[in-house]
Amino acid sequence: MAKEVIDPWSSELPDDYRKKIKQFGLEKFEVNDFPNPNLLMRRGIVFAGRDLKRISKSIKEKKKFYVLTGIMPTADKLHFGTKSVIDQVVYFQKQGAETHVLVADLESAATRGISLEEARRRALDIHIPCYIALGLDPKKTKFYFQSENNDVTSLAYVLSRRATLNEYRAIYGNPEPSRIMASVLQVADIMHPQLKEPMPGIIPVGLDQDPHIRLSRDIASRAKEFKFFTPSSINHKFLPALTGDLKMSKSEGNSLYLLDSDDEIKRKVSRALTGGQKTLAEHKEKGGDPSKDMIFELFKQHLIEDDAELALREKDYRAGKILDSENKAYATELLQKYMADFRKKYADARKIVKKMFD
Amino acid sequence: MAKEVIDPWSSELPDDYRKKIKQFGLEKFEVNDFPNPNLLMRRGIVFAGRDLKRISKSIKEKKKFYVLTGIMPTADKLHFGTKSVIDQVVYFQKQGAETHVLVADLESAATRGISLEEARRRALDIHIPCYIALGLDPKKTKFYFQSENNDVTSLAYVLSRRATLNEYRAIYGNPEPSRIMASVLQVADIMHPQLKEPMPGIIPVGLDQDPHIRLSRDIASRAKEFKFFTPSSINHKFLPALTGDLKMSKSEGNSLYLLDSDDEIKRKVSRALTGGQKTLAEHKEKGGDPSKDMIFELFKQHLIEDDAELALREKDYRAGKILDSENKAYATELLQKYMADFRKKYADARKIVKKMFD
Structure with missing residues (x-):
């Protein structure tokens, strides 16, 4: 998918972001809706989302909701920008969210050819410990590997009925089977916490991930038998690389990494x-x-x-x-x-x- | 997929079948290669296959090989033609094959919307007992549900890298995501017995299933890291419905069913x-x-x-x-x-x- 070019630097909400909000049909993030806003929220780094009121209401009324994020074990170190995502997850965990963190080992096998063993090693040695070090409470966080979660892999097949090749084409051009499989699985990851009991859920993502959120929302709303809440999302600006490159990237050399000397x-x-x-x-x-x-x-x-x-x-x-x-x-x-x-x-x-x- | 029109009636190998053998690039089945041929083999019902010598060699040299078939729990009764498939599986089991029978619950969920619970009920109440009643030795047969077999669901993601949208288009036209997912999973079913140790395997199928076999063979041969044997197949003619319709179908009313009164x-x-x-x-x-x-x-x-x-x-x-x-x-x-x-x-x-x- 082509990366959207956006200016992540200004403390004000710049025109670029305003445009994206309109273009993507996002809601502007209203900091006053959320109790105890974190630094990213207070300073406009978090700037938009979808169905945010549903989440702020759950927090205020102390009703069940969940937050979910994924580990893509393609890299063997984490760039500093990952902290922005985990800061959000930690925020929602502290506000009472059920917390799910998945290791996207099947996705990285399908789309990047990383073996399940290597993905597991990286997740256990690096990613999960880093996520905990960033503030996730290990006792309150459900970590799982896609390859070991039958609820998720099965749900992907069930939900695949609700997806169409045309919408995949709209997102990915001509999607290879591996891309389709990884994407449907991602939808299943996002929705599976609602299998036992439908409840709102929030997914912190960069804007470039919004098409996945839209897809998940579309598929979730079509799968009426589950009575899913469509997932909410919350968007933050990218942390640019120190050299000013648009976004810290897992594969670039000019990024600041967690665990740098x-x-x-x-x-x-x-x-x-x-x-x-x-x-x-x-x-x-x-x-x-x-x-x-x-x-x-x-x-x-x-x-x-x-x-x-x-x-x-x-x-x-x-x-x-x-x-x-x-x-x-x-x-x-x-x-x-x-x-x-x-x-x-x-x-x-x-x-x-x-x-x-x- | 469009059904191939073939004449399944003659005891001689008719022109139609000869053409198919050529067109599909199949081998003619040589009854003399196989010890203790069963009735379907002796009478030309079994008429073709792929890499059959590899299997007859395994039998003669008492080397490891496997036979695999699937249960598609779309129907709540089994038509009599299923017996032809199981007769073959039983034959290879008796010749020493490791025997795998999968319940395609994820496939039927994806492509037919059958719930996993309903698929399970049908498999346990009807299909698996019928397969055993048809002669499969329950002690020597590994029955599994796709939804519960992590080796298979994971292998599907790993192998999806080796599939291309173009080849799916060639088989299915414009395949919906559910179709792609079910098909890649079928390849994983077919190949997974080789995960621990590569060995020849044989899949008894009707000719209409040959595109799946070709796809499995293509993908297996591209996934060089596994050192898979490409799967062998063995084809039999359809058992026509008693009314002369081309093929007994699970969804037609004019078929003879196992358990008919x-x-x-x-x-x-x-x-x-x-x-x-x-x-x-x-x-x-x-x-x-x-x-x-x-x-x-x-x-x-x-x-x-x-x-x-x-x-x-x-x-x-x-x-x-x-x-x-x-x-x-x-x-x-x-x-x-x-x-x-x-x-x-x-x-x-x-x-x-x-x-x-x-």
Whole structure:
């Protein structure tokens, strides 16, 4: 599927995103609807979704709902942008959501040729421990492998009746059988928590995943025998790569990864695209533009929790009082601190995962 | 898929079948290659296949091989033609084949909308007991449900990489997702006995199923990592309906069913299409044509085991010494006797199945 080109940098909702909301038929995310909004919600990183009121209502009325996300074990390390997704999952888990995390081992076998054994190894060694280290409560999270979940694999066949080749063509062009199978399975993943009892569910996704959500919603609403709630979705802006590339990608080398070493952090941050001026004198005179600055993007999305501190830093940067070098030094410090803590949590999580799956 | 129009009546291999062998790229079945040939093999009902030498070699050298067939739980009774398939499976089981019988519950859910529960009920109440009553040894047969066999459902995703939309189009026109999913799953069913150890396998099928066999062979040979033997197939002619319709069908009303009552047998046989002449006088003078006679088809395929007895009866019919009414009375008697025995075996088999799946 062609990636939608969107500007993920501005703290305001830019025209690009406004257009997408209209074009995709999304709802704008209303931060006031959700109790205890997290940093991504407060700062407009989370900006849209589908059937969001159903979820905020479930939270407020303490009714059952679920959140679901997937692990695609194509990579053997996680880029930092994954944190944005898990931050959302953690948010909904804390608001009472049943939490499902699937390892898309059948999907990665079908579409990428990753063996089930390799997918399992990566999930257990890296992805699941990282997800726990990012804040998921292992006791409250149902992790599963597609290859081991008969409810899901069976549901995929049942739901396949409700899909048409034409809608797959609309999404994928001429979809190969592997693509169709993986996609129907994804719909089954998304819907299966409702097999025992229909309830609202929310799926945090980037905009590029919206066609899958639409497909799931269409198929779910056609399969009337299940009385499914159509799944809700919540969209966040991409975390751009530090070099300013549109999106951190699992397969690119210029991304910041969870578990990067202190040296790697320092090197990557030093090369980051900034919103500063070309010369020091010019910067002090004209100031920098935080909306074009990858360091500020990190501050905003992940590193500075305090809204007032962030606002002050932005103001000072715009005024030319803070230099790129200072920003980078601070980002490196915060990141290294974050990563030190993360590595510890990851080591603990590995032990937990070992016990869980032994 | 459009049904191939073929004449299943003649005891000789007719031109139609010869053409199909050439057109489909099949091998002619050589009865002398196989020890202890069964009635269907001896009488040319079994007429072709693919990679048959690999199987006869396995039998002669007492090497591992397997036979596999499926239960499509779309119907709640089995037509008599199913016996032809199971006769073959029983033959290979007796020659030492590992025997796999799958219940295509996911396939019937995807393509026919049969619920998994209904499919299970039909399989356990009707199909599996009938298969055992037809001679399968329950101790030597691995029965499984697709929905419960992770090896199979997972293999389908792995193998889907080796399938192309174009080849599905060639078989199915514009295949809906459900059709693609069911078909890839069928390939996984056919290949999964080789997951632990590659070995030859044979699948008894009607000619209309040959495209599935070709697809399985293509996909198996592309998935080099598994070192699969391409599956062998063995083709038999259809058992026509008693009224002379081309093929006994699970969905037609004019078929003879396993478990039909004595009255139903009598009624259906009385209406059978015969090769006799229009008047008694003409019949006695010109004789009948057993090759166009549905009663003889039953004698040949199922009811008269003794080749000499069959040959004599054919000769006498041709000579006008045996009348249609006599043939029908004899067929009714043999069928009622067969069915009485079958019902007893079926009742016993139900108890066995209850124990197996409880």
